[in-house]
Amino acid sequence: MVIENILLGIAIxxxxxxxxxxxxxxxxxxxxxLPHPLQSLYEQWRCPYCAGFWIGLGVHAATGNYLFDGFADMPVFWGSFGTPLAWFLDALVFAALNKLGVLTVHAIGLPALKGHQAKEAFLAAKKAA
Structure with a gap:
């Protein structure tokens, strides 16, 4: 698995x-x-899974790396349809892991933010005393 692709997708x-x-x-x-259809797409793609699919396709196109090496070796019977199918499947898996990553960042972020706020409140109270 190319973890860099997932990290890049989460960052994007x-x-x-x-x-x-x-x-x-x-x-x-x-x-x-932007034209209204593009504004609408931006609003609709807030979901980390939906946007993750397209981000996954873009990251694959930019880096040339499949998320999992198994997608690079599609069975011969797929013929010329194998490469587009591999890109599609790679983007689907990327989207699922991208959603997991974004949700994890959000889950970690809330306790971190509350801890930071508590520390700032403590320091402000200490300074006022």
Missing amino acids: HQLFWEHLPHWGTWFTRGLRM
Whole structure:
């Protein structure tokens, strides 16, 4: 398994759906300038599985790496349909693992955020005393 592909997919998802919309107005202004169908796609692809499928295809195209090496060696009877099928199956598995990764990051993030807030409150109370 090429773990780098999954980490890249999680990072791309986090960047486009969790962080860029909150980094000033330039990103959301740019989204509003897109044609309505593309704006709709962005809104519909908030799901880490749905977006993960397309991110998986893009990561595979950019790196040339299959998530699992077994997809590179499709059975001969698939013929010329084997390569597109391998890309499709690779993206499906990528999407499932991408969703798991994003959900894991969110699950870890909440306790970390609460701990950070508690520490800041403690330090502020200590400073005020």
